Amino acid sequence: MIAEINKQLEKHNNVLLYNEDLHKYYKKRDNNITTIYISTPKKGKTAFESMLKKLDHEATVKGKTISKLIEEIQEKTADNELRIYVDSFEQLGKRELPYYKELEEDGNIHLVANICEDKEFIDGEFLKKFVILNEEYYNNRSQSINVTYPLLLVLSLLVFFLFLRLQLSITNYLVNTLWFTLLMYRTIYYITR
Incomplete structure (x- = not known):
């Protein structure tokens, strides 16, 4: 699976996994490329501060809005690639969604997301921008019946x-x-x- 993830990332595609151990894949990542692991998108501002600190260890993050943090992240990735591994991606809420969309639109930032629960995703259009690697499991999740x-x-x-x-x-x-x-x-x- 790690080979498939790396293959898609080299093609500059975002990757979506379903019910996988994302942290295990994060540990086996390419160490030549700046990579960060986020356990849940609900971390909000803390996650974006971690991204900026990963790109620039001397960056100051106090007192900055999320928009300003994203702006600086995009400036730092103008000539560097950043890979963001996000676990529990189904927890992405309306509040965080625009920020992740903005990151996804940057050509040098790639997302590897993992959906852990059978929960309706907030924005189906956003998921269409991802390559689903284990699609058979992802498609089977919608066959469960809500009782x-x-x-x-x-x-x-x-x-x-x-x-x-x-x-x-x-x-x-x-x-x-x-x-x-x-x-x-x-x-x-x-x-x-």
């Missing part, structure tokens, strides 16, 4: 019939039963979010 809503429906029906059985003697309570069921559904849905 959250059917389970909530069954629980709500169970509560409905239980409450209806208790209150069946008075038809006026049918409306109350429906109302209670909707409240229970909403509560269970809120808890599972």
Whole structure:
């Protein structure tokens, strides 16, 4: 797999892996090229500070915005290549996404990302810019079935019939039963979010 990753990086492609041990591949990287490992994209500003420090050990990072850090990273990579290994890439949120998109657009910065969980990715268009190496596993992940809503429906029906059985003697309570069921559904849905 490391040979495939390096082959794609030499072609200046970004690489996407699914459920792999990315840190293991990071350890086997080409040491001639500046490389950094980020355990999660949720690190935010700290991750970008680490990137800048990796490129320039004497760079000052205090008091700088993420945009300024990215600007300096792009200046430092004008004639150097930077490879960023990002684990748990599915955790990339709306807040961090524009920054990673900006890094990806730089010709000398390449991403090797690993998706660890079957979670809907925030921006499918961004993923199209990656070469997926273990595509059979990545495609199979979408075949899993989300049982959250059917389970909530069954629980709500169970509560409905239980409450209806208790209150069946008075038809006026049918409306109350429906109302209670909707409240229970909403509560269970809120808890599972």
